[in-house]
Amino acid sequence: MAATLTSYTRRRILAVCMLTIVAVVVWTWQRRLAISLHPTAMATGLALITTCILLAVFNSRKKLPFLPLLRAATWTQFHIYAGWFSVLLFLLHTGFRLPNGSFETLLASVFALVALSGVFGLYLSRSLPARLTRHGENVIYERIPALRAKLQREVEALVLKSVEETKSSTIADFYAARLKAYFDRPRNFFYYLARNDTPLKNVLGEIRLLERYTNDREHAILAELTECLQAKENLDFQWAGQGLLKYWLFVHIPLTASLLLLGALHGLIALYYVGGIR
Amino acid sequence: MKRLQPFDFKSSQYERPNQDWVCGRKDCGDSCALGPDARGSCRATAECRPRKDRDRWLCTRADSRGGKCPDGPRPDGSCCKPVSPCTPHRSVRARRHIAVLLVSALTLGGIFVAFGLDHSGRDFFNPGPLTAPHASGAANCALCHTAAETGDSNWSKDALAQNSAHSDSQLCLNCHNFGSNPAEPHSLPRATLVALTQKTATGKPAPDGHAPTGDLACATCHQEHHGRDADLKKIADASCQTCHTREFASFADGHPGFGSYPYVRRTRIEFDHAAHITTYFPDATKKGQVPPTQCNDCHTTGSDNRLMLTKAFAANCAACHLDTITKPGTKGIAVLGIPGLDKKSLDAKTPGIGQWPADADGELTPFLRHLLAQDPKTAAALTTLKDADLTNLTTASPETAAAASQLAWSVKELIADVLTGGHIALQKRLGTTVPPAALGQLPSDSVQAFVQPGWWPDLLAEVAAHRAGQPLPTAAKPAAAPAPAAPAPAAKPAASGDLLGDDLLGDAPKPAVPKPAADDDLLGGDLLGGPATPAKPATSPAPKAPAPVAPEKWVAAGGWHVSAADFTLRYKPAGHGDAFLRAWLDLTAQPAASATTTSAIFTQIATASSCIKCHSVDAAPAPSAGLLVQWHADAPKPQLHTFTKFSHGTHFSLLDAKGCQTCHQLAPASPAYTAAFKENHDPAKFVSSFQPLNQATCAQCHQERGAGTSCLLCHNYHVGEFASAKVKSLLNAAPAPTKGK
Numbered sequence A: 001m002a003a004t005l006t007s008y009t010r011r012r013i014l015a016v017c018m019l020t021i022v023a024v025v026v027w028t029w030q031r032r033l034a035i036s037l038h039p040t041a042m043a044t045g046l047a048l049i050t051t052c053i054l055l056a057v058f059n060s061r062k063k064l065p066f067l068p069l070l071r072a073a074t075w076t077q078f079h080i081y082a083g084w085f086s087v088l089l090f091l092l093h094t095g096f097r098l099p100n101g102s103f104e105t106l107l108a109s110v111f112a113l114v115a116l117s118g119v120f121g122l123y124l125s126r127s128l129p130a131r132l133t134r135h136g137e138n139v140i141y142e143r144i145p146a147l148r149a150k151l152q153r154e155v156e157a158l159v160l161k162s163v164e165e166t167k168s169s170t171i172a173d174f175y176a177a178r179l180k181a182y183f184d185r186p187r188n189f190f191y192y193l194a195r196n197d198t199p200l201k202n203v204l205g206e207i208r209l210l211e212r213y214t215n216d217r218e219h220a221i222l223a224e225l226t227e228c229l230q231a232k233e234n235l236d237f238q239w240a241g242q243g244l245l246k247y248w249l250f251v252h253i254p255l256t257a258s259l260l261l262l263g264a265l266h267g268l269i270a271l272y273y274v275g276g277i278r
Numbered sequence B: 001m002k003r004l005q006p007f008d009f010k011s012s013q014y015e016r017p018n019q020d021w022v023c024g025r026k027d028c029g030d031s032c033a034l035g036p037d038a039r040g041s042c043r044a045t046a047e048c049r050p051r052k053d054r055d056r057w058l059c060t061r062a063d064s065r066g067g068k069c070p071d072g073p074r075p076d077g078s079c080c081k082p083v084s085p086c087t088p089h090r091s092v093r094a095r096r097h098i099a100v101l102l103v104s105a106l107t108l109g110g111i112f113v114a115f116g117l118d119h120s121g122r123d124f125f126n127p128g129p130l131t132a133p134h135a136s137g138a139a140n141c142a143l144c145h146t147a148a149e150t151g152d153s154n155w156s157k158d159a160l161a162q163n164s165a166h167s168d169s170q171l172c173l174n175c176h177n178f179g180s181n182p183a184e185p186h187s188l189p190r191a192t193l194v195a196l197t198q199k200t201a202t203g204k205p206a207p208d209g210h211a212p213t214g215d216l217a218c219a220t221c222h223q224e225h226h227g228r229d230a231d232l233k234k235i236a237d238a239s240c241q242t243c244h245t246r247e248f249a250s251f252a253d254g255h256p257g258f259g260s261y262p263y264v265r266r267t268r269i270e271f272d273h274a275a276h277i278t279t280y281f282p283d284a285t286k287k288g289q290v291p292p293t294q295c296n297d298c299h300t301t302g303s304d305n306r307l308m309l310t311k312a313f314a315a316n317c318a319a320c321h322l323d324t325i326t327k328p329g330t331k332g333i334a335v336l337g338i339p340g341l342d343k344k345s346l347d348a349k350t351p352g353i354g355q356w357p358a359d360a361d362g363e364l365t366p367f368l369r370h371l372l373a374q375d376p377k378t379a380a381a382l383t384t385l386k387d388a389d390l391t392n393l394t395t396a397s398p399e400t401a402a403a404a405s406q407l408a409w410s411v412k413e414l415i416a417d418v419l420t421g422g423h424i425a426l427q428k429r430l431g432t433t434v435p436p437a438a439l440g441q442l443p444s445d446s447v448q449a450f451v452q453p454g455w456w457p458d459l460l461a462e463v464a465a466h467r468a469g470q471p472l473p474t475a476a477k478p479a480a481a482p483a484p485a486a487p488a489p490a491a492k493p494a495a496s497g498d499l500l501g502d503d504l505l506g507d508a509p510k511p512a513v514p515k516p517a518a519d520d521d522l523l524g525g526d527l528l529g530g531p532a533t534p535a536k537p538a539t540s541p542a543p544k545a546p547a548p549v550a551p552e553k554w555v556a557a558g559g560w561h562v563s564a565a566d567f568t569l570r571y572k573p574a575g576h577g578d579a580f581l582r583a584w585l586d587l588t589a590q591p592a593a594s595a596t597t598t599s600a601i602f603t604q605i606a607t608a609s610s611c612i613k614c615h616s617v618d619a620a621p622a623p624s625a626g627l628l629v630q631w632h633a634d635a636p637k638p639q640l641h642t643f644t645k646f647s648h649g650t651h652f653s654l655l656d657a658k659g660c661q662t663c664h665q666l667a668p669a670s671p672a673y674t675a676a677f678k679e680n681h682d683p684a685k686f687v688s689s690f691q692p693l694n695q696a697t698c699a700q701c702h703q704e705r706g707a708g709t710s711c712l713l714c715h716n717y718h719v720g721e722f723a724s725a726k727v728k729s730l731l732n733a734a735p736a737p738t739k740g741k
Helices: A007-035 A040-063 A072-094 A102-135 A141-166 A170-184 A189-193 A198-211 A216-247 A249-274 B092-116 B118-125 B132-137 B152-160 B165-172 B190-199 B273-286 B318-326 B343-349 B366-373 B376-384 B398-430 B444-451 B459-468 B525-529 B579-589 B595-608 B649-654 B671-675 B695-699
Strands: B051-053 B056-058 B299-301 B308-310 B333-337 B559-563 B568-572 B617-619 B627-629
Touching: A007 A040, A007 A072, A040 A072, A040 A249, A072 A102, A102 A216, A102 A249, A102 B118, A141 A170, A141 A216, A170 A198, A170 A216, A189 A216, A198 A216, A216 A249, A249 B092, B273 B671, B333 B366, B333 B595, B343 B398, B366 B376, B366 B398, B366 B595, B376 B398, B398 B444, B398 B459, B444 B459, B444 B559, B444 B568, B579 B595, B579 B627
Parallel strands: none
Antiparallel strands: B051 B056, B299 B308, B333 B568, B559 B568, B617 B627
């Protein structure tokens, strides 16, 4: 059976096994300390802040691609599993209790937001790329505005061409009334997130209705217009998907910085009142 | 589907998403080749920068942007297609970086603001509300944290200093008291803990936990800042097993046996439950008495609802046992008396001992011997006379005779001192530490019996002369002869004439009223009727006058009386809890310099009274080497914290028809119970009237999902005898000085 497992699956199984073993060891260590009446909060707190710093180093590592510090994929895997491990440390540190001090509640909330945003990011990074690949042409995120502008220029040229060739303003009027706003900027962000293509179907349905009032030449132009609409829909989908893959970090990374600052202060306060590491 | 994005070399532009700035026209697909600089300024002036080749300028526009333009550069080398400047915008990466900086700045700003706001800032950083009893100290961290005493200026030093948990514990002990070993496991002295550990050792060493190192901080178990209603005493059972390594599944499965608990010592009051319930109570019923029928006829719960207390003697025992104490018809205990002496031999061999009743033939009472032994000279004489027969000194050596003379005069002097000094003289002889109860409210008229005719009628004069070194007064009658009716005038010593002169009419004790020698009755007609008058011959048989009651019968309710038959002053207990006997039993149970004389008193009282019949006598706790009479049944001691605790009151509702015997089952009647009280001062050597508790009875309810099985449900951690809270209030306390002044 092992021969049938992919490398990806083997790596995941290995990583999960390692995480489980480390978690059991740490859990046992903490319980043993607690049972023997040692102050566990200082030990688990130190482990937690160290883990958080190691997790944060991942972002710095991405900025230093020239350094021979393992592959980025390895760092990513470490980041993911160390993140789960930090959640365990956090629960052990708090004793599975909700904090009741204002500062500690803030600190715990920030940690929870960082952890949840990390889990959300992991979900996005595991689900969206495949959807983006399956959906249509893959485009570079930074090029999407330019491609959308280019597509809009092509559509407008097509509309002008229809007026010149057919001496009819039917398509032009339809473009001005219905499509121009659609091409002006990215649209239907949340529809795409919800895997809902109703907006595109509605527009395509209107084009099909329009075909009843147009001649063959205009049918050909409408067919080209339909292709452009589908390309625009793909651009919007890529914009929404890739944007999400980039912008979830706007929550995760800034809050991580805040978490490190608050965590360091929390550690200092603890050291101040307990007076040194036992 | 229509493809929009070219990837060929000539039409695909190079993307630089890691740069902070992006061309303002990029979104229109018309970005320039140079792009913005690092500061976000547009560097675009034309579509290309012409290159000079020898004497000609060549266009350098990239193929992806249309290739070389047909017009080419101008003659001066500038591009012919100028580009208007754009407004670059930040890349996604740069915006994220700004978000990081912004959130970090907000966080730091919030921290500084919180620190800046003094009081509310501390509230903000407070890790949580204190429990209700500690809540009043929430505003002052220094009450519980030594680090806070030095102020915030030394925070870095304090943060890196040695752990302050132990110094913080000292602050806890400003209010809480756990005896003299608060940082030791179970707050017990090391030696005690070691002894207990050896006693219950499982052979398995304690892990590296809080082995008896003496550095257990309060915060090890008691975690504050978890809310007003947090349970500071909550601790996991597993923590107990750090040291208590004997493993067991639950209370019902494997918990160490109870052993003889709760019967860990004999009862303080000797009471054979089995004998009473099976024999004595049925007998009492036959006699028409009403013995107890239920446990709570004799027992009741204490104020804390925990211990079952024994009701008082009057309620429980007096109906049957009061007569045992008062002992009608007995004489009581001889306290003072005139010992028998061979006066004739002594007068021949010594300067003389004055009057001495020839009929006196008793020995020194233990009380008298103890009083005499307080004087070093008399103590030496007593030692000399240890084996001498004082009633026959015909062959006595001069030393023995001298010692006997010394003893005789010491006895006389003692009685004379008591006569003239009263209780104060007695207390002076016994020492100031003797409680007033030990004097037994000795009445003056009882002691005056010593100067009645036939005893020492000239005692005071003789003692005065003896002390002055003068010859004894000659007016004294022979001791054995009956005294004259009138009080014998005492010779007046030159040195202390006042004593027997005017004082006799004043405060000084008066000579006893004479009475017929054949009649010892102090309350005869002479005393009540004044000087005796000769009876006139009766012309007809006079009715027989009722005889006065004998002194020992007079004091049926207890008190002092004179026994003329043996020249003693006796005391009869006034009932249960007699203060005189109790005081002397307590005094003589303690080790003293004069151990021989005190133990004789203890033995005398123990033999003659009924105290020790019920009140057990234990060896006093170390370091005392004496004894301890248990005057009371077991009673709650609020300051005593034992390893095991049990609340009787909370279990009453669970009892069925068997009542208390659900747990306390009577053992078969056995003489071993009573035997354990005889000649045994070790309370741990005993036989209980009850069978040991059955652990399974408790386990019926104490299950994990029942009444609970937490260790601390039945066990205390801090054990010892201490008041839980320290009271530090001072009378006329001055205001505390302001800190820093």
